[in-house]
Amino acid sequence: MANNWNIPDWLEMEVREIDKVCVYCGSELKSIKVSKKSTASWEHIINDASIITRDNIALCCCDCNASKGQKQLSAWLKTTYCKERGITPETVAPVIKQAIENGL
Numbered sequence: 001m002a003n004n005w006n007i008p009d010w011l012e013m014e015v016r017e018i019d020k021v022c023v024y025c026g027s028e029l030k031s032i033k034v035s036k037k038s039t040a041s042w043e044h045i046i047n048d049a050s051i052i053t054r055d056n057i058a059l060c061c062c063d064c065n066a067s068k069g070q071k072q073l074s075a076w077l078k079t080t081y082c083k084e085r086g087i088t089p090e091t092v093a094p095v096i097k098q099a100i101e102n103g104l
Contacts, residue, residue: 005042007052019059023093024068025085027061041065045073045099058095073099 007015021028022038029040043060044051047070060068067081073096076082077089089100 005044005049005052005057007042007057011052011054011057014054015057015059018095019093021093022061022064023058023096024060024064024082024087026091026093027063029059029061038063043068045096047072055095055098058093074103 019029019040023043027038030038038061040059041062041064043058043065045056045058048056064087067079068076071079077087077100082088089097092100
């Protein structure tokens with residue numbers, strides 16, 4: 001395992017293939033050498049690190065991940081952070097839209 005979250009290699013490769021931009025704000029994910037805020041960060045959509053499925057693992061920027069923290073997705077989408085950046089249920093990536101449809 002090449003990550004700290006016990007994400008299997010096959011799932012990590014699948015997620016990295018799909019999530020080229022932040023699943024929340026859509027910004028390009030950059031190397032930490034370029035920008036800490038826009039560096040790729042593992043996101044557990046449901047805040048439970050034991051749920052390691054494609055429906056719960058995604059890549060987002062460090063800025064969004066830090067803002068979301070332990071907040072429930074539906075509550076976080078109502079925050080000033082999201083409002084200021086135009087992050088809405090309609091603008092997020094498909095994996096996040098699916099989580100919203102599932103009532104998260």
